[in-house]
Amino acid sequence: xxxxxxxxxxxxxxxxxxxxxxxxxxxxxxxxxxxxxxxxxxxxxxxxxxxxxxxxxxxxxxxxxxxxxxxxxxxxxxxxxxxxxxxxxxxxxxxxxxxxxxxxxxxxxxxxxxxxxxxxxxxxxxxxxxxxxxxxxxxxxxxxxxxxxxxxxxxxxxxxxxxxxxxxxxxxxxxxxxxxxxxxxxxxxxxxxxxxxxxxxxxxxxxxxxxxxxxxxxxxxxxxxxxxxxxxxxxxxxxxxxxxxxxxxxxxxxxxxxxxxxxxxxxxxxxxxxxxxxxxxxxxxxxxx
Amino acid sequence: xxxxxxxxxxxxxxxxxxxxxxxxxxxxxxxxxxxxxxxxxxxxxxxxxxxxxxxxxxxxxxxxxxxxxxxxxxxxxxxxxxxxxxxxxxxxxxxxxxxxxxxxxxxxxxxxxxxxxxxxxxxxxxxxxxxxxxxxxxxxxxxxxxxxxxxxxxxxxxxxxxxxxxxxxxxxxxxxxxxxxxxxxxxxxxxxxxxxxxxxxxxxxxxxxxxxxxxxxxxxxxxxxxxxxxxxxxxxxxxxxxxxxxxxxxxx
Numbered sequence: 001x002x003x004x005x006x007x008x009x010x011x012x013x014x015x016x017x018x019x020x021x022x023x024x025x026x027x028x029x030x031x032x033x034x035x036x037x038x039x040x041x042x043x044x045x046x047x048x049x050x051x052x053x054x055x056x057x058x059x060x061x062x063x064x065x066x067x068x069x070x071x072x073x074x075x076x077x078x079x080x081x082x083x084x085x086x087x088x089x090x091x092x093x094x095x096x097x098x099x100x101x102x103x104x105x106x107x108x109x110x111x112x113x114x115x116x117x118x119x120x121x122x123x124x125x126x127x128x129x130x131x132x133x134x135x136x137x138x139x140x141x142x143x144x145x146x147x148x149x150x151x152x153x154x155x156x157x158x159x160x161x162x163x164x165x166x167x168x169x170x171x172x173x174x175x176x177x178x179x180x181x182x183x184x185x186x187x188x189x190x191x192x193x194x195x196x197x198x199x200x201x202x203x204x205x206x207x208x209x210x211x212x213x214x215x216x217x218x219x220x221x222x223x224x225x226x227x228x229x230x231x232x233x234x235x236x237x238x239x240x241x242x243x244x245x246x247x248x249x250x251x252x253x254x255x256x257x258x259x260x261x262x263x264x265x266x267x268x269x270x271x272x273x274x275x276x277x278x279x280x281x282x283x284x285x286x287x288x289x
Numbered sequence: 290x291x292x293x294x295x296x297x298x299x300x301x302x303x304x305x306x307x308x309x310x311x312x313x314x315x316x317x318x319x320x321x322x323x324x325x326x327x328x329x330x331x332x333x334x335x336x337x338x339x340x341x342x343x344x345x346x347x348x349x350x351x352x353x354x355x356x357x358x359x360x361x362x363x364x365x366x367x368x369x370x371x372x373x374x375x376x377x378x379x380x381x382x383x384x385x386x387x388x389x390x391x392x393x394x395x396x397x398x399x400x401x402x403x404x405x406x407x408x409x410x411x412x413x414x415x416x417x418x419x420x421x422x423x424x425x426x427x428x429x430x431x432x433x434x435x436x437x438x439x440x441x442x443x444x445x446x447x448x449x450x451x452x453x454x455x456x457x458x459x460x461x462x463x464x465x466x467x468x469x470x471x472x473x474x475x476x477x478x479x480x481x482x483x484x485x486x487x488x489x490x491x492x493x494x495x496x497x498x499x500x501x502x503x504x505x506x507x508x509x510x511x512x513x514x515x516x517x518x519x520x521x522x523x524x525x526x527x528x529x530x531x532x533x534x535x536x537x538x539x540x541x
Contacts, residue, residue, distance in 0.1 A: 090537070147489040154485050158476050162538075166472050169534045170486065173468065176530060177490050184493035184519060188500065 023234030024102070030230050037227045040220035044213070052213045061127045066213055068120040070221035071113045072142070078110030078225065079149065083175035086168035097240070100164040103171055104156055105232035107149055109225060114146045137186035144181045148174040247273050321416070324409045328417025333424060335394055342425050346386050347432050353379040354436050368441040373502035376437050377458070377495055383429055384462045385484050387422050392470035392479065401474065404539065411536030415467060419531065423463035430455055447505030450513045454501035457520030461494045464527035471531075471538040493523055 023030055048066040055062030082103045089099035121139065122132045133139065152174055156167045248270040255269060336342055357375045361367045368375070395401045404414060434451075437443050445451065469487040473479040497516040504513025 144489050144492050147485075151482075151485040151489060155472065155482060158478055158482070160476065165537055169538065170472055173472075173490065173530060173534075176526070177493075180493050180523060180526070184496050187515075187519075188496055 023230040023237070025230045030227070030234075033223065033227050033230070037220070037223040040216075040223055044217050044220045047213045047216060052209050053207065055210075058128050061124055064120055064124040066217040068117060068124060069214060070217045071120060072117040073218055074221050074225050075110050075113040075117055075142075075145070077222070078106045078113060078229075079145070079175065079178070081106040081229075082110060082149075082152075082171050086171035086175075089164060089168045090172070097164075100167065101233055101236045101240075102229075103168065104153075105229050105236055107152055107156070107171065108232060109228055111146065111149045111153060113225075114142060114149070118142055118146065135189065137182065137189045140185045140189075141178070141182040144185075145178060148177060244274060321410055321413045324413030325416035325420060328404075328409065328414050329420040329424070330417075332391065332394065332418060332421030336421070336425060341390050342387070342428065346383050346390070346425070347429055349386060350379050350383040350429055350433050351436050353382055354433060354440060358440060363441075369443060372437050372441045372443050373499045373506060375441075376433060376502065377498045379433055380426065380430055380458075381462070381488070381491065381495060384422075384426060384466050385487065387425050387429075388466035388470045388483055388487070389480055391418055391422055391467065392474055392483075396475065396479075401539070411539050412532035414539070415471070415531045415535035416528070418470075419460075419463040419467040419528070422466055423459050426459045426462060427455070430459065443506065445506075446508050447510045447513070450501060450505040450510045450517060454498055454505070454513065454517040454520060457517055457524055458494050458498035458501075460524035461520055461527060462491060464524055464531050465490050465494075468527065468531045468534065471535055474538070494520065497523070 025033065044066065048063050052063070052066070054060050085099040085103035085106065088094045089096070089103065118139075121142075125134065126132050152167065152170050155170050156163070251269045251273055354375065357379075358368060361371070395404065434445070438445055465487060466483075469483050469490075472486060473482045476482065497520045501513040501516040501520070504510055504516070
């Protein structure tokens with residue numbers, strides 16, 4: 001498939017069957033990316049555990065930062081991709097099954113990385129702050145973010161006509177809500193208590209090796225995100241293709257039982273089924289008569 | 290959405306006596322509010338006849354208020370301190386019922402198709418349905434306010450702030466609730482999906498309404514007014530989002 005590398009393109013739109021066979025990336029590229037991701041994560045483990053020095057104040061617990069920070073960054077990236085893809089699906093000129101699938105794949109990864117962020121942050125908070133959880137604005141926002149997109153995924157799972165449209169609108173609503181939640185929670189906390197551990201931590205100078213490790217971690221996690229996104233997208237495409245093909249096969253089989261009908265009847269039925277499966281592309285709501 | 294008149298032959302005179310062709314003229318401006326009023330009137334009329342609010346939702350809210358008293362020991366004066374939070378949690382839970390009721394009304398007897406065929410502006414339909422929920426919630430809040438005043442021994446100080454914050458929060462809950470109802474319309478899993486979708490979205494509403502009421506009851510209203518403003522902004526934001534999204538959702 002002559003699909004160019006990173007950004008997903010609408011070129012799959014022209015050949016509906018083609019995108020069932022490929023992910024976002026060409027298989028060869030995906031494989032190379034997978035190997036590179038594995039290598040980067042291995043290097044990150046060595047850098048984070050052995051090369052970078054322990055923190056002067058927090059000791060070894062600080063090493064969790066090399067996972068926590070990139071996980072948080074990826075969660076935000078993933079949800080931004082979901083929102084962008086949903087908007088592109090909703091805009092009738094760019095509407096394509098690609099965007100819906102991409103939005104779903106990215107949201108799943110976002111939820112995964114948000115959960116990882118919360119768990120890692122909690123593990124880090126226990127030795128450093130002395131508590132598993134604090135009512136810090138950032139923590140609360142992240143928790144709400146998690147539940148917003150859990151709801152989105154729950155809605156996505158419900159099949160039926162209009163699923164893509166519902167999901168896309170829900171994704172945009174969640175995206176609009178995040179800044180409002182963050183703003184209100186921050187306001188709430190600053191009214192009550194001043195200064196959190198975060199400020200103190202962020203203003204601290206980060207030593208060279210540690211900074212490098214952190215940036216490297218962000219890079220490695222971004223690679224991981226792109227790789228997993230491609231895999232999840234491909235899986236989604238294959239699932240849809242399987243459903244479609246099973247229906248086509250069943251219809252063809254049924255028609256073959258009636259010998260009078262020629263093969264072309266079966267082909268016609270299969271074509272109708274396929275078109276119905278892609279009915280979301282059609283504009284809805286003609287003139288009410 | 291194409292209007293009814295566009296389906297007519299081009300040669301037909303534009304202003305004929307049929308009611309359908311006069312529609313595009315009053316489409317803009319006031320027409321929207323009038324259409325919202327029609328939809329809200331319909332929902333409130335249904336409510337007045339079926340009395341779901343009076344016989345189910347309000348008793349539910351009062352029972353929740355009672356349950357909080359069992360969960361938190363009433364003798365140690367805790368109830369008075371956390372009353373605003375308990376009140377708004379009770380309202381939020383009742384909102385779930387009101388939303389599910391409002392979409393159940395549209396689910397039966399092909400009422401949704403009827404709405405689509407009515408040629409009303411989807412934005413107007415959204416505003417109407419949200420307004421009907423808001424009216425029901427305000428009635429519920431009046432009862433629950435009386436309930437906490439009596440049961441939790443609350444002195445209702447700072448009435449202007451209480452009312453304004455309640456209006457903002459109610460409009461926010463009604464707008465987001467109507468949107469959640471529209472997102473899940475026609476799905477079998479509707480009852481379980483609405484809470485999962487709605488509750489995280491309304492975190493700012495809970496926060497704002499509770500803080501504003503706390504400030505009002507503490508007689509420090511100056512701390513509460515910014516929260517009331519936040520509630521107003523939230524309501525406007527979600528009314529706008531809902532009006533934009535309702536059309537495509539109705540067409541499913």
